[in-house]
Amino acid sequence: MSTKIRLARGGSKKRPYYRIVIADVRSPRDGRFIEKVGSYNPMLAKDHPERVTLIEERIRHWLGQGAQPTDRVLRFLAEAGIQERAARNNPNKAAPGKKAQERADERRQREADKAEAAAGGEAAEA
Secondary structure: OOEEEEEEEEEEOOEEEEEEEEEEOOOOOOOOOOEEEEEEOOOOOOOOOOOEEEOHHHHHHHHHOOOEEOHHHHHHHHHHOOOOOOOOOOOOOOOOOHHHHHHHHHHHHHHHHHHHHHHHHHHHHO
16 A cells, blocks of 8 residues: 555645645545644644644654655655755746747847848848
């Protein structure tokens, strides 16, 4: 049985509250879980001590058993110093899309043609 350390949403509409749980990968997000190992309340201030609470002993136990944390939970674990999170880098994320690049190329070509025509017109007058 493969397990994940993930968030299970609770709380009411527009007032989220998450439990950090150990769950089978096949169970639904808010469904059955094996054990609750913490909580996350995004409504609290970022520096509030109860925003993220973790039961470190149980989390270390489940990590030793092979449980895989989700990306968001891994951020919490790295912040608490429980597990290392590799830095990510996506240099292509800010690049414009294919269509935008095509439009920019067309615009550059038109401007180059205009400049060439203007330079050719000035040479004919001289």
